[in-house]
Amino acid sequence: MENLLFLIYAIAACGGAVGVALSQNVVRMAFWLVISLASVSGLFFMLGADFVGATQLLIYVGGTVVLLIFGVMLTTTGPYLAIKTNPAEMIQASVVGVAFLGVVLSTVTAVDWSGNRATLEHAGLVSRPGSYYQQGEGNTSRQIGTALLGVRFDQMEQGAAASDEAAHGHHHDGHTHADHAHGNHAHGAADHHHETISASPRVGSGYLLPFEIVSVHLLVVLIGASYLARAKRRVEQAA
């Protein structure tokens, strides 16, 4: 079943990518891009990375709409302008493409997949087929959020008794991932009492500062771009 679903998503992702390369109409390209990106998000969901999958849908697939608008409004003059590539460009592009394919293939074959699996199993991060529970699938968003703040539930330090800090809802919810009895989150502290915790998360510096730096950087780029675009228009008006 999983293999079948994987096959469907993989074919859709690759077929969409090929469609982007082969179609000559901007809007059709955007459509194939949507198919490809949405299939990649489906692959993320299959891997249990629900937050990444949803982000992929929201940002990439949703962002493609904006791309589509700009593609239509800015690049084309007529409704169905075809983008034609001349043979020299085809050759250049295929050389680059084949070279990149070689890099990807050599990376895939070089990675020790079974070794990675052992590492993941050690961290308790391998999803098991029977471990579906109804109240929440994936359960990655809290861990991403707490890791952003510096609390790593995937890197447990053994021995420390952290059960006294029942006030922190995060604390408990992180532990549900570590495969204790999966209770309703709303039970919170109620479960907490009959659950012995022998490990505490590693507390580090987190990623909040880099995240903020990057987001402020993007904001600056955005404002700068809009300023440049506006300045150009003003000059045109003056002329």
Place this chain on the structure above:
Amino acid sequence: MLLAASSIADMLSTQTTSGWLPVFVAAVVHVALVGAFFGLPAGIFIWAERKISGRIQDRLGPTRVGGRFGWLQSLADGVKLLQKEDLIPAQADAFLFRVSPYIVVVAAFMAFMFLPFSSGLVAVAMDIGLFVALAVLSLEVLGVVLAGYSSGSKWSLFGGMREAAQMVSYEVPLGLTAVIPVVLAGSMNLTDIGNMQAGWASNWFIFHDPFSFLAFFVFFTATLASNKRAPFDLAEAESELVAGFLTEYSGFRWSLFFLAEYAAMFFVSGLATILFLGGWWTGFAPLDNWLASLASSCWQGDYIVRVIGMKVFLTKSAILVCVQIWIRWTLPRLRIDQVMTTCLKYLVPIACFLFIGVVVYPLVLLTVLGRTTLLPGTGPFAEPIGERVPVPVVRQPIETASAVVDGPAAVTTEEH
């Protein structure tokens, strides 16, 4: 029936040794149920729209089909639409023209997979349910834009472009106000958000504080715009754009757009119900307590309580859909520049202000009053968020079921 679907994979996996069959059967049952919830309300609300709009305009609306009240009017319309010729204009990009109605329907349908109809009655329960539901719903616009572009008509292109501009703008206040219940609940899991609002109606997030009260109305306005409902239906705007992106469509493909629109109306109403209006809880604490105790008594009780919760949820959502219909037939359509002004100059700053207000409000109250709620210190109305009536025990997978049953769902005490 719904309960059976929720655990059907677990049940079947004890019966058979095949690995994929139980999952497959469960998936089919889920899809059939979600499909029923996707299609039936749409048909009912199309009829309701015709009746309510008729009454608002001092008409009767449909009266004959199906005996009284014209209640089979939607079915008759559907049959009529299926018989119509499936036209594709010569100017159109035929492939995209054919495909775009399906994008709209698939997006609206996928959104329903993440919508819990009662505690535990959800096709795909996710910790990021709200996030992914909004992400999927926003894909619906893609189909509208493609439909507008591929029709090969200027009216359609205008409609599609307007819809795109409107959607990109209204996503911002929609997202900002949808985050407010997330801040209050500390979870993006829609089931958790719903269950936290059990008890008196003062526990509903709309009544949590003045900021969340206003946030509900901003959210509702933004959902109207994202569903391209009047007064924000600039994508159709039949007074200026013939029928906007729908101009060239006929028959079945046209009806797919409408099915998706009414389904999305119901979806955002359900989302507003879960986020702000107490979800599947009645808002009357003794009744909620009784329901929760019934749910924890036996599994039949659990099932009955879920179905009652679903009825409550559907009732609340249907009321919100009727409000949407009422607004459509009351307010005139805005101009496109007014639509953008409403969003960018008013709703976005208001939403930002409300978001900051919701975050700061408990801290200010804690500093001034020493508690995080304005309600009097004791009594039934004073239960702060998180200190709630019992929540029904959620059926667990078979491996862990015994581990959870011995921890009875006492009063949940997730204290601040």
